[in-house]
Amino acid sequence: MTPDLLQQLLTAIASGHISSQEGFEQLKHLSFQAIDDFAKVDHQRQLRTGFPEVVWGPGKTPEQIEQIIQVLAVHNPVVLVTRVEPEVADLLGDRIPLLQYYPQARICALVQTPLQIKYSGTIGVLSAGTADLPVAEEAAITASLCGFKVEKLWDVGVAGIHRLLSHRELIQAMDVLIVVAGMEGALPSVVAGLVHCPVIGVPTSVGYGTSFGGVAPLLTMLNSCAVGVGVVNIDNGFGAAMLAGQILRTVDRLQSKSTMANGGQGG
Secondary structure, eight states: OOHHHHHHHHHHHHHTSSOHHHHHHHHTTSSOEEETTTEEEOTTHHHHHSSOOOEEOTTSOHHHHHHHHHHHHTTOSEEEEESOOHHHHHHHHHHOTTEEEETTTTEEEEEOSOOOOOSSSEEEEEESSGGGHHHHHHHHHHHHHTTOEEEEEOSOOGGGHHHHHTTHHHHHTOSEEEEEEOTTOOHHHHHHTTOSSOEEEEEOSOSOGGGGGGHHHHHHHHTOSSSSEEEOOTTOHHHHHHHHHHHHHHHHHHHHHHHHHTTTOOO
């Protein structure tokens, strides 16, 4: 339930358009809703954080995922499930006809209304190599489904730095950058030295043995000599998208506060 929908519900109760009992039935699951004995769906997360609950796919049966989607869909126009393997996506698609599957990102999404860009600013997503694309696509698709404008730039790793530099104007126009890299993970540091916006580094588990499944690029990014670099967990494209989104939403809130402080006058 979004803030607007909650306000509409309370107004309808106050005006008598719906009974208090009907209002109670809609509000009683505002905190969470239990699904059998395996899940407690958080309907209040949108109100608290600005984003609805997203379902982590691994470890759940297709039947459990289906039930969670159906419950979330009552209150949310877009429902996301991450890390869904193709065979599970096929089963879910048979049961939920409107469900979309993004195979490279391994995301299932139930989109019940046309997607719109809801927030100002642009999130740029960069991948160092083609092997990093599943994580980069997870970030890009997540951000797009959450209502953000996204620009993608693939295969611009430091092994061929001219590929990155040929897009300098594009990356300098972004408001937040998500930079996905495996191997030694140097790309976020290079990018942060070229731009004036926050850079979110995403280490991937791509690399030879001494990359230790992504630990090597993680440590590189944490030890970046460039300023303005934050780092999320290994392969966590979803988390990077959420952080980028929170940064842009904070800007929107600050602008709203500034406008109110100036008596509603822009500028």
